[in-house]
Amino acid sequence: MGKNLIEVKGLKTYFYTKKGVIKAVDGVDFAIQSGKTLGIVGESGCGKSITSMSIMGLVPAPHGKIEGGEIFFEDRDLLKLSEEEMRKIRGNDISMIFQEPMTSLNPVFTIGDQITEVLILHQKLDKAQATKKAMDMLTLVGIARAEKIVKEYPHQLSGGMRQRVMIAMALSCMPKLLIADEPTTALDVTIQAQILELMNGLKERLDTAIMLITHDLGVIAEMADHVVVMYAGKVVEDASVEELFENPKHPYTLGLLNSKPNMSVEKDRLENIPGVVPNPIQLPEGCYFHPRCKYATDKCRQAQPELKEYTSGHKVSCFMVHKEV
Amino acid sequence: MSTPVLEVKNLKKYFPIQSGFLKTRQGDVKAVDDISFTIQEGQTLGLVGESGCGKTTAGRTILRLTDATDGQVLYKGKDVFKASKKEMMELRQQMQIVFQDPYSSLNPRMTIGEIIGEALVEHKLYKKGSELTDRVTEILELCGMARYHINRYPHEFSGGQRQRIGIARALALNPSFIVGDEPVSALDVSIQAQVINLMKDLQQKLGLSYLFISHDLSVVKHISDRVGVMYLGSLVELADKKDLYDTPKHPYTQALLSAIPVPDPKKKTKRIILQGDIPSAANPPSGCKFHTRCPYAKEICKAEVPVFKNMGSNHFVACHLVDQF
Amino acid sequence: MKIEIKKPTLSALQEDKEAVIGPWKMIWIRLRENKMALTGLIIMGVIIFISVFAPFLTPYDPYQYDFGITFQAPSMKHWLGTDEMGRDYLTRILYGGRISMQVGLFSVTVAIGLGALIGGISGYYGGWIDNILMRVGEVISSLPFMPFAITISAVLGARVKEEHKLYLIMIIIGTLSWPGLARLIRGQILSLREQEFMQAATALGISDRKKIVKHLLPNTYGYLIVNATLGMAGAIMSESALSFLGLGVAPPVPTWGNLILYARDMYTLMYRPWLWVPPGICIFLAVLSINLIGDALRDAVDPKSNR
């Protein structure tokens, strides 16, 4: 076991809206080791993106607020840092790529401007050095004709190319952690394959830890070393990737795995999870998953299960799994 | 083999590119460029391809939602494009469509009852009144919704429910053929499974035939009997599901299949990564449109358009080099 | 133990107790929650009330002159004094409100009617019709509004009877302000036409007429109302400005705009503020309340907040 690069403990991020409080992230724990990839899986609204924004210190104010918890990054609690200190970490030690490559780049600046901006800011390079480095980075992410691309604007590039640019930009300061929020969801399958291969290759070369957020279990299996499954703002299962796919324990994880048609196993019907994701303002009593869980008992309706170790390195948050019913 | 419900012969749909002061025609986007296939009664044909390959346009042209440039579509032997206004009204009862976007596909100013019942009144099958309400209720219940939903508006429903309403609307006229235009792509995985199961159940109960358009190969595999693969407006391969997925013959299909991330960390197979981006449909490559990205491309591929030929047991492939694989 | 949930509509069941909220009701609820809009609605309500019930609120006739009591200062008998012909000034303001609001309303109706019709035709049919209509709109919106309105009013005004000038003003304001609206409606229809529910309507064999009446138009009402509201504010302003220049509605018919005309007399401007400040405040309040309502409506009908 390596050392933890980042450790999130009891993170709570709430949003205060007119209709009530949304507990977008409600007590989340996980850790990522240097150079490893952690996959965070969950459906829309489970709080996975807000978790990443909390780590970056970019929870949209004034509605959103981090209400509790600690985020240790190299032994420093990010939540206790000043905005000034946090800014030195953003884009430098921790950087991020987003789901929508088409809208994540500023349309009125050239690709070169946007990459060199980070380098000039964090690495204190001058314009010429930064431009050279930017071109190196573009070459690294597999963009030929880098010297031409730096002078182009985002609208002149395809979606796949833009995501490569985003990656080049995010990696240009050699961050220790790269947060990738659904990096391939908006891309076509063949382009997705390109980007995933690129990310895997770069991870090995640069020794960057990756926090990969996705709803696609296939991508997780492909990329991650360790997996965290989230549901309604909570972690429901936490295991190594092999363990999770071989021995999924939480009914939600099971449901997720079974509801995706499998290419290798022919099934007549998909096993689905009935119902819908609960309204974040009126979360059900007890275990948040119980209204959709076919094993739910009275206890599940009343008390909230804790995330506890099931076997070594495999944590589950379910009464049934821990035989506490 | 039963009788074909739908025969598509050499279907073409070109969109003119206009520009300049006088809106002169500068060329064509060949969105659908000469595709042919048939769908048997009670069966599902899956149409897969990446964005911009023309699969959506194909679906809409078949239903005559836009006028075709050339070609023929026969519904149970009747030429759809040559049908008179009156004949078309009858055909509309037989052929329906379910859309991708659960938000824009329902008119926000109409109640669910109006959305589903509208066509029944228009086709003079029912008069407004309790009988109509009963029929609408029946359809709603068939799709897993309830009677009290009738007076509600679309904005009150979740994505999955909206998609059910979309299906209910399509079923109202009792059609026998339905085009599903990415009907589950906008949904979360667990909701996707619900809608796919619903579509399969309805197919069995009502003997429907589907043209299922999707970019998700695993979903298509699950629901289809036969699968066609499109690239830049053309079909490159068309075969029974098992043949296509087990022994893909076109290099594009092979790459596409190998590009899908498999939700099994142990199966990290070596994948074929296609280089480059999908070319623009406004300016497609000469010869075989795939040659710019094909790992096996030869001189002939740049010069000649490959024939879409039957390789036995109705397995069609458009590739010069197919015999070498 | 196992609990099977048969239908995936549980959360919908829970919501069942709530009343059905239609799109219009939702707009109304959002409007009611907005304090600014509420203020606007109240001011507007008062203005409409006094305009409609003017005859019952004052014992005087706005046209009844009495040269014995010209230019009196405000008193208990004449709250805002009298004008140069001895007419009760408050009465003239009350009746002036009627005319100003009418002109505003009719001008907007003309503008909306033309804009919706032309924008609708342009958007729905496209092609060369669209090209020509939009070019014409472009020309009209390139005409500088005030100088043109003044010129037309002066040129045509000389050919029109004084009592018909009212209608001339309405038509001038209306015809000069439709293009912006037409462009908006056109854009709206173009984007609606591509919406999947329009495709669905085609697939269901819904007739063209019904597609327009039931699917297209209801989805543009929101925008129309917002623009009608904001347009009315503009129309009231334009009318008052034209009348102030003596090129709008001509006395003796009172409007808020031509009542301020007294201020062009230096003596009145300096020593009889009650003869020009009250109508000015009336215009300001009317326009303000309409703007407040319009702004709130714009937020309330925004389809993005529907999701």
Place this chain on the structure above:
Amino acid sequence: MLKYICRRLLHMIPVVIIMSICIFGIMKMAPGDGVGYNLSPKATPEQKVAERKRLGYDRPVYEQYLRWVGRTVQGDLGDSSIYKQPVSRIIRPFIWNSFKLNVVCFLFSYLISIPLGIICAVKQYSKWDNFWSVFSTFGISMPGFFFALLLIYLFSVKIPLFPINGMQTPGLNASGMTAALDQLNHMVLPAIVIVIGGLAGLLRYTRTSMLEVIKQDYIRTARSKGLKEKVVIYKHAFRNALIPIITMIGFEIPALFSGFVILETIFLWPGIGKILMDAIYRRDYNLVMALNLFFATLTLLGNLLADIGYAAVDPRIKVE
């Protein structure tokens, strides 16, 4: 870029043609035959016919139109009946007077409203933002002429700080600095009216477009790079918000001139707005036509400038 400008100019040709027809048509509808002013009132019918013939009014309308266009293109706008001089010569000083007032106000309202709008957007819902929101709603609801009258009443009549109207103190025979200051003093009140009116609208506009931009994904990207909030707002967001603002500016230039008509009349500022009113009251149709032509040209120029500014800020425009 040059090609783009040429294309925009080409695009303007039909607009100019239709516009000139409109102007000509309106003037043709004017009462009277426009012959009067060159002749003495006692002119015989024969003299009138001769004069009509000399002016070409006996020709078919389209021919008159073409002749008018021909003359206009050559810079001949006819004679003014008030001033008995060629229109093209007399309007020049008036344009200059309007321009002086306009440029000052224009720069002022922009310099104030754009930064204010940005701050309001950044501090959305703060007290500061609320104050300016209310201010701008009041500002756009206030009829300019009424506001002008109020200012005159308050600051010229009640507290005599500024002159009531005019462009210079009558009888003041000064030059240089004194004259300039005198003129500046006369400009204060009209300038306040215009600046506040323009500011209200523009502030709102800047705020809205800034708010729209701040929501975009690329702003999140900029923040995630660790950029200072100032850089995020003033570099990344503002550059994008500028695109709609420039369009607005294009429309605003002629609108400011338009608003002048009323204000110049109230303040007796000898600019083109005021002489338009004089010309209208005294039926000097050649002058009216020329001024309308000037306003229209200005509008088109404003649109063209906006298009160019647009292309300069938004790299996406050029490739289209």
